Each structure stands twice: as structure tokens, then as C-alpha cells.
Amino acid sequence: MSQVVTEKTTEETRLWNGAVLDASGLQDSLFSPESDNSLYFTYSGQSNTLEVRDLTYQVNVASQVPWFEQLAQFKIPWRSHSSKDACDLGIQNLSFKVRSGQMLAIIGSSGCGRASLLDVITGRDHGGKMKSGQIWINGQPSTPQLMRKCVAHVRQHDQLLPNLTVRETLSFIAQIRLPRSFSQAQRDKRVEDVIAELRLRQCANTRVGNTYVRGVSGGERRRVSIGVQLLWNPGILILDEPTSGLDSFTAHNLVRTLSRLAKGNRLVLISLHQPRSDIFRLFDLVLLMTSGTPLYLGAAQHMVQYFTEIGYPCPRYSNPADFYVDLTSIDRRSKEQEMATMEKARSLAALFLEKVRGFDDFLWKAETKEADMVPYAVSRTLPQDTDCRTAARMPGVMQQFTTLIRRQISNDFRDLPTLLIHGAEACLMSLIIGFLYYGHDAKPLSFTDTSALLFMIGALIPFNVILDVVSKCHSERSMLYYELEDGLYTAGPYFFAKVLGELPEHCAYVIIYGMPIYWLTNLRPVPELFLLHFLLVWLVVFCCRAMALAASALLPTFHMSSFFCNALYNSFYLTAGFMINLGNMWAVPAWISNLSFLHWCFAGLMQIQFNGYPYTVQIGNLTLSVPGDKMVTTMDLNSHPLYAIYLIVIGISCGFLFLYYLSLKFIKQKSIQDW
Numbered sequence: 001m002s003q004v005v006t007e008k009t010t011e012e013t014r015l016w017n018g019a020v021l022d023a024s025g026l027q028d029s030l031f032s033p034e035s036d037n038s039l040y041f042t043y044s045g046q047s048n049t050l051e052v053r054d055l056t057y058q059v060n061v062a063s064q065v066p067w068f069e070q071l072a073q074f075k076i077p078w079r080s081h082s083s084k085d086a087c088d089l090g091i092q093n094l095s096f097k098v099r100s101g102q103m104l105a106i107i108g109s110s111g112c113g114r115a116s117l118l119d120v121i122t123g124r125d126h127g128g129k130m131k132s133g134q135i136w137i138n139g140q141p142s143t144p145q146l147m148r149k150c151v152a153h154v155r156q157h158d159q160l161l162p163n164l165t166v167r168e169t170l171s172f173i174a175q176i177r178l179p180r181s182f183s184q185a186q187r188d189k190r191v192e193d194v195i196a197e198l199r200l201r202q203c204a205n206t207r208v209g210n211t212y213v214r215g216v217s218g219g220e221r222r223r224v225s226i227g228v229q230l231l232w233n234p235g236i237l238i239l240d241e242p243t244s245g246l247d248s249f250t251a252h253n254l255v256r257t258l259s260r261l262a263k264g265n266r267l268v269l270i271s272l273h274q275p276r277s278d279i280f281r282l283f284d285l286v287l288l289m290t291s292g293t294p295l296y297l298g299a300a301q302h303m304v305q306y307f308t309e310i311g312y313p314c315p316r317y318s319n320p321a322d323f324y325v326d327l328t329s330i331d332r333r334s335k336e337q338e339m340a341t342m343e344k345a346r347s348l349a350a351l352f353l354e355k356v357r358g359f360d361d362f363l364w365k366a367e368t369k370e371a372d373m374v375p376y377a378v379s380r381t382l383p384q385d386t387d388c389r390t391a392a393r394m395p396g397v398m399q400q401f402t403t404l405i406r407r408q409i410s411n412d413f414r415d416l417p418t419l420l421i422h423g424a425e426a427c428l429m430s431l432i433i434g435f436l437y438y439g440h441d442a443k444p445l446s447f448t449d450t451s452a453l454l455f456m457i458g459a460l461i462p463f464n465v466i467l468d469v470v471s472k473c474h475s476e477r478s479m480l481y482y483e484l485e486d487g488l489y490t491a492g493p494y495f496f497a498k499v500l501g502e503l504p505e506h507c508a509y510v511i512i513y514g515m516p517i518y519w520l521t522n523l524r525p526v527p528e529l530f531l532l533h534f535l536l537v538w539l540v541v542f543c544c545r546a547m548a549l550a551a552s553a554l555l556p557t558f559h560m561s562s563f564f565c566n567a568l569y570n571s572f573y574l575t576a577g578f579m580i581n582l583g584n585m586w587a588v589p590a591w592i593s594n595l596s597f598l599h600w601c602f603a604g605l606m607q608i609q610f611n612g613y614p615y616t617v618q619i620g621n622l623t624l625s626v627p628g629d630k631m632v633t634t635m636d637l638n639s640h641p642l643y644a645i646y647l648i649v650i651g652i653s654c655g656f657l658f659l660y661y662l663s664l665k666f667i668k669q670k671s672i673q674d675w
Contacts, residue, residue, distance in 0.1 A: 219250030434520025473552035
């Protein structure tokens with residue numbers, strides 16, 4: 001009887017495999033517009049091996065929750081991190097070995113340990129600890145230096161500048177990622193090779209785009225992210241959920257591309273949830289996990305046979321990935337179901353470990369001659385290309401800076417709708433204030449009116465800069481975090497590129513705002529005074545921009561950064577010396593006013609307008625001529641000379657910029673989706 005059942009299940013397995021193979025010709029014609037055998041860009045180094053030995057990894061669950069969310073729940077972050085209840089085993093006794101030419105797919109239900117495994121392999125296990133085991137790359141224990149030399153990591157979310165084209169995105173990365181020994185012609189050729197390899201020729205001159213900017217499709221954008229990592233020709237390519245958010249057709253084409261990259265002498269490791277059957281067929285090896293333990297590791301084409309032999313045949317016309325992921329998932333709808341499914345998973349894991357015991361590659365092999373041949377690339381000699389991660393010298397900080405500033409200016413100035421809105425905002429505010437104070441030639445403004453005008457000029461427009469800078473910085477925060485983690489550049493070049501790259505927009509913004517308002521309000525028509533007035537407004541707006549940059553790098557979310565900036569700005573606004581005389585403030589507001597760039601701006605503008613200029617004051621029928629500097633002194637705004645005010649504003653700006661640099665240098669620029 002058992003022999004009949006075995007023959008029946010074996011026949012079902014053969015029928016399923018045969019049906020898939022019969023459909024392969026039709027799907028190949030549907031999904032590959034170009035010849036799938038064309039390899040424009042192969043890995044020219046030696047074959048690579050990635051080996052995981054007896055890995056047990058403990059995840060600190062509390063560390064996965066951002067510290068600000070724990071504070072919102074009235075929890076102390078460092079205490080919750082040290083709690084024993086916060087730790088859980090993410091991976092248990094996992095071993096596998098993958099070689100160049102193979103694509104290993106890690107599949108399983110949510111919480112099975114896929115993300116933890118990729119974090120450990122790539123050395124980004126910030127929220128856990130290896131309890132035992134080792135990771136070996138090419139026979140050497142894995143180190144951060146070896147990881148950066150051999151492994152490229154493509155994250156789940158695409159983080160690209162939306163206003164650059166595909167070719168420009170890759171070209172800018174090539175400038176800072178390829179060695180100095182590469183000529184410009186070689187860099188351009190590498191970019192074109194990657195574009196051809198990833199089938200991006202038809203959209204090479206199209207903007208990358210994002211949710212708000214029209215650009216390439218989701219699948220093309222994902223291939224651009226792969227191309228960014230492929231530029232330096234890595235031997236090992238690791239991808240986290242590469243098909244998430246893509247339709248079935250696009251996902252299939254993407255995995256075909258990854259399969260072709262593996263055939264180019266690369267080792268490809270991807271994590272997926274439940275791939276379709278046509279995608280599953282493209283895998284060389286499959287690792288099925290649940291609760292951090294392996295339930296199957298072997299050739300994808302033999303997974304059905306393995307589970308059939310242990311009593312779990314895949315129903316005809318069912319997707320093996322769907323069926324076996326559902327079979328091994330932990331059902332947490334009730335305590336009884338959870339215990340039962342966990343016990344079944346433990347028994348399947350123990351059975352698999354028993355079957356692969358003694359194999360050096362930890363792969364299950366079917367008992368047929370054909371099954372013994374697991375595809376992988378043998379070591380071969382290819383036309384040698386410059387190895388980007390060996391002894392070659394990488395671009396220096398000056399080349400990093402020039403590339404980053406060109407990239408930022410190109411991206412910012414192509415966002416024409418945003419630029420036009422900012423320009424219209426500055427112009428509109430200037431005209432509104434200007435027309436409010438326009439037409440007082442016959443009757444000069446009173447001292448109170450003029451001081452209110454000068455305070456508004458220096459205090460209103462910087463506030464609009466805050467949200468713009470904070471929003472832009474947080475939209476780029478994930479990309480900055482990934483690029484710093486990958487070692488594309490250091491904090492210094494990015495800092496100078498960010499600060500100086502925004503100067504053209506900053507200058508245009510202040511010119512549009514500052515020039516009309518000065519002449520419409522009929523302030524003193526002296527060229528020297530106008531230049532001093534304009535320079536002080538320019539410095540104050542720049543200081544506000546520096547404050548927003550520092551807050552954006554210091555705090556992890558847009559809401560926290562904007563709240564911090566608004567609170568700080570309002571404190572500076574109220575202690576600027578217009579709402580209340582500086583001499584009437586008690587100690588704490590007076591101390592804050594010394595740090596308030598709005599206070600120093602107001603004092604400087606008042607001195608420019610009134611010092612050395614007699615001001616006419618009319619009291620009833622009596623007209624008095626009062627020296628302007630006396631009136632400024634009555635408001636306690638004449639305590640420092642004008643040149644000192646400029647130096648103080650510059651010093652405050654430098655303080656914010658220094659805080660910005662320290663935040664970039666020592667605080668990981670994680671966004672909310674990276675926790």
C-alpha cells in the first residue's frame with residue numbers, strides 16, 4: 001500500500017514539474033523582450049562563497065521600537081532594552097552554503113526571520129546579538145571591511161532622487177563609487193553596461209520619479225536601485241523584498257533579471273514572502289523558514305519531492321511556495337492553534353536537520369543522479385576588470401564633494417513647481433507688506449510703525465523657510481542613511497555639499513523678497529544702507545536655514561524636527577525686543593534673547609535705519625527732531641555696534657551648522673521606516 005502511495009505522489013510531482021516546464025517556453029516569450037542569454041556585464045573576479053554555520057541570533061524586540069515611541073508610552077528606552085523579556089530568538093541553528101552562479105530565495109511567513117538573517121549577513125544587526133555561529137565569505141570570517149568589499153545590499157524601499165534621470169542617477173554614483181584609476185570614458189562605459197544589463201535603455205533619459213513626481217515605473221525604479229549597487233561590480237548581491245509593491249508581470253521580469261545576474265558569475269540572495277509559481281521556478285535554491293528555523297534548504301525544483309516524501313504532497317495545480325509557506329506558518333489566532341502549529345514546525349525542522357546531517361553544504365538532495373547537480377558557477381577566468389573594492393584607491397573627499405553638490409543642484413533646480421511656489425511666496429509676502437506701508441511720502445511713518453515694519457521684514461520670511469528645509473531633509477533622510485551605511489561618502493563632503501548646494505536657491509529667495517519690500521516701504525534710499533539691510537536679512541534667513549538643517553539631522557521624524565524648530569523660533573521671536581523691551585525681561589528670556597538671531601536682526605535693522613539720522617516726532621502742534629540712535633537706545637537695541645551684530649549672527653549660524661555636522665557624524669540618519 002505504501003509503495004502505491006509513493007508512486008502516486010511521485011507521479012504528481014512529475015506532472016507538476018512537467019506542467020511548469022511546458023509553460024516555460026510560452027512565458028519566456030512573454031517576459032523577455034531581449035535575449036535572456038545576453039550578459040552585458042558579468043562579474044570578472046573569482047567565484048564567491050557565502051557560508052552560514054550554526055547561526056543563532058537573538059533579536060532585541062524593544063530596540064525595534066523607536067525611542068521616541070517608547071517615550072510616548074511613558075517607557076524609558078534604555079531600561080526596556082536591557083529587559084530579558086524584550087529578547088527573542090530570531091534565528092536558531094541555521095546553516096547554509098551558497099556559491100557564485102546560484103540564486104538563493106529565502107521564503108516564509110511574516111516573522112519567520114528573513115529580515116533578521118539579512119541584517120546579520122550584511123552586518124547591520126543594530127537591534128540584536130549573535131549568540132553563536134559564524135558567517136564566512138570566501139573562507140574568511142565576515143568583517144565590515146570584507147562585507148563592503150564583496151557584498152552589495154539592495155534595500156526593500158527605493159531611495160533615489162526623483163528629479164534625476166536614470167542615466168544621471170547611475171553616473172553620479174559612478175563618480176564617487178568607482179576607483180580613481182577609472183577614466184571618465186571607463187565610468188561612462190560602466191554606466192552604459194549596467195543600463196544594458198538591467199534592460200533600462202528605453203527609460204535611461206527619463207526621470208526616476210517618486211510618489212509625487214512622474215517618472216519611470218515601479219519595476220524600472222527597482223532595477224535602478226539594483227543598478228546603483230551593481231555599478232561597482234560586486235560578487236555577492238543581497239536583496240530585501242525586491243518584488244514588494246510590484247505587479248505580477250513586473251515582479252516576474254525583475255526576478256528574471258536577478259536570475260540572469262546570477263548566471264553572470266554572481267551570488268544572489270533574495271528574501272521573499274510568497275512568490276508566484278513562475279517566479280518560484282526561477283530560483284536555484286530555496287530556504288523555507290519559520291520562527292527562525294530552516295524547514296527546507298535545497299534545489300527549488302526538488303522542494304515538492306522533499307515534502308512529498310515526508311508526507312506533505314503539494315496538491316495538483318497549487319503553487320508550492322504558497323502551499324508550503326501556509327503549511328509551516330504559525331497560527332496565532334488562539335493559544336491552542338499557536339501551540340499546535342509551533343509543535344508541527346519544530347518537528348519539521350528537526351526532521352530536516354536530521355536529513356541534511358553530514359552534508360557539508362547543508363542542502364537536501366533528491367536520490368537521483370540529476371538531483372545531485374545543484375547549479376553553481378565553477379571558478380573561471382574572465383576578462384579582467386578593475387576590482388572596485390580591492391587595493392584600488394577610492395575617490396577622495398574633494399571628488400565626493402563636487403559630485404554631491406552637482407547632484408543636489410541638478411535635483412533641486414529641476415523641481416520647477418516647487419521653485420516657482422517658493423518664488424511666488426517670497427514675492428507675494430514682499431508685495432503685501434510693501435503695499436501695506438506704501439504711499440507715506442507726504443506723511444512719514446511714525447517710529448512705532450517703522451520699528452514694526454523692520455521687525456516684520458526680519459521675522460516673517462525666515463519662518464517660511466523652516467518647514468521647507470525640514471521637509472526636504474526628511475524626504476532625503478533614508479537615502480542619506482543608506483549611502484552613509486554603504487560607505488559611498490563621509491559626513492564631511494555631504495555637509496558642505498548640502499550647505500553650499502542650497503545657496504543659489506537661498507540667494508534667489510532673499511533677492512525676490514528683500515528688494516521690492518525695501519523700495520515699496522520707502523526706507524532710507526541710500527545704496528550703502530540698502531546693501532547693509534539686504535546683507536543682514538540674507539544672514540538671518542541663512543541662520544534660520546541652518547537651524548532647520550540641524551534639527552532635521554538631530555531628530556528622526558519630520559514632526560519632531562518641525563515642532564522643535566517652531567518652538568525654538570517662537571522663543572526667539574518673543575524675545576527679539578519688539579514684543580517687550582529687553583530691559584524689562586527677567587533672567588531666562590534675557591538669556592534666550594542673546595541667542596535669538598531675530599533679536600540681533602531687529603537690532604541691526606533699527607541701527608541701519610535710525611542711527612545718524614534725525615527723526616521727526618510730532619506731539620500735538622509741537623514738532624521735535626530727535627536723534628535716531630537715541631530712540632534705538634531707548635529700546636535697548638544699541639548695546640552692540642553694527643559690525644558686532646553681523647559677527648554675532650554669523651557665529652549663531654556657525655553654531656547651528658556645527659550642530660548639523662555633529663548630528664550627521666554621530667547620529668544614524670534613520671527614518672521612521674528604517675527602524
